[in-house]
Amino acid sequence: MSAPTTTTAAAPSPTNAGGTSTNRPHPSPTDPATTPVIDATSPDATSPNGTGTAHPAATPPAPGEVDVHEALDVPAFRRLLRPDRLRWSAGELRDLTRSTALDLAAPLLRLARYVPAQRWWARLALTEGVEVWLLTWMPGQGTEPHDHGGAAGSFTVLAGEVREDYRYPRGPVRAATRRVGDALGFGAGRAHQVRNTGARDAVTVHAYSPPLVPTREYRSLADIPDRIAALPAPARRSTASEEPSRSPGVLAPAPLRAVHASVLGK
Numbered sequence: 001m002s003a004p005t006t007t008t009a010a011a012p013s014p015t016n017a018g019g020t021s022t023n024r025p026h027p028s029p030t031d032p033a034t035t036p037v038i039d040a041t042s043p044d045a046t047s048p049n050g051t052g053t054a055h056p057a058a059t060p061p062a063p064g065e066v067d068v069h070e071a072l073d074v075p076a077f078r079r080l081l082r083p084d085r086l087r088w089s090a091g092e093l094r095d096l097t098r099s100t101a102l103d104l105a106a107p108l109l110r111l112a113r114y115v116p117a118q119r120w121w122a123r124l125a126l127t128e129g130v131e132v133w134l135l136t137w138m139p140g141q142g143t144e145p146h147d148h149g150g151a152a153g154s155f156t157v158l159a160g161e162v163r164e165d166y167r168y169p170r171g172p173v174r175a176a177t178r179r180v181g182d183a184l185g186f187g188a189g190r191a192h193q194v195r196n197t198g199a200r201d202a203v204t205v206h207a208y209s210p211p212l213v214p215t216r217e218y219r220s221l222a223d224i225p226d227r228i229a230a231l232p233a234p235a236r237r238s239t240a241s242e243e244p245s246r247s248p249g250v251l252a253p254a255p256l257r258a259v260h261a262s263v264l265g266k
Contacts, residue, residue, distance in 0.1 A: 068081075094154045147212040
């Protein structure tokens with residue numbers, strides 16, 4: 001993997017609503033004018049271009065806990081997750097996805113699946129302050145235009161390349177090709193659309209803080225409001241033993257496991 005190119009995209013504070021919300025990690029096509037808000041506990045619709053089914057909704061772990069995908073349940077990953085950190089900046093999220101992609105490339109690529117009928121993803125970790133995802137993109141697969149509901153975010157390209165079209169409120173639509181090793185961090189007031197427009201499969205690592213905030217989609221990036229409002233995140237779980245709810249059709253190939261902070265070596 002080549003040395004990463006890193007970018008942190010600052011953004012204005014979100015204050016005003018717009019679009020239609022849906023659950024993680026990215027929305028599927030709907031009509032914002034006619035489609036109601038999609039409850040975060042229900043599976044996402046499947047897009048004709050391959051957008052995947054929804055990951056199960058969950059509540060953040062109780063303080064000091066981490067939910068880790070068993071394929072990544074190794075000390076190197078646990079150390080990156082910082083369960084004591086309740087809010088991550090765009091730069092910190094960028095460093096997290098970049099380090100995860102660089103340090104854990106082999107297990108991530110073994111975990112990755114490629115599904116022609118629908119885009120695939122798996123949640124790698126969840127703490128009170130951050131969630132981490134692995135996504136794959138076959139040629140032609142992508143998202144609809146969306147924001148992240150007031151959460152800061154990041155992604156790093158692990159394999160292949162993706163095209164990102166993005167826009168800040170009142171700004172122009174811009175486009176960039178994100179290639180292997182590229183790492184991007186962005187603040188809350190930003191909307192984008194990510195697609196694999198190339199001929200090879202792509203793999204990306206994503207992180208968001210605060211975790212589990214719904215995304216909100218638009219007909220086009222030209223439709224985002226002058227200011228992007230924050231959407232509410234679910235309340236955290238009260239105990240370590242409580243398991244997240246599971247929705248049908250989830251593509252994550254292995255369960256998450258609750259791990260207390262005392263075993264993280266932090």
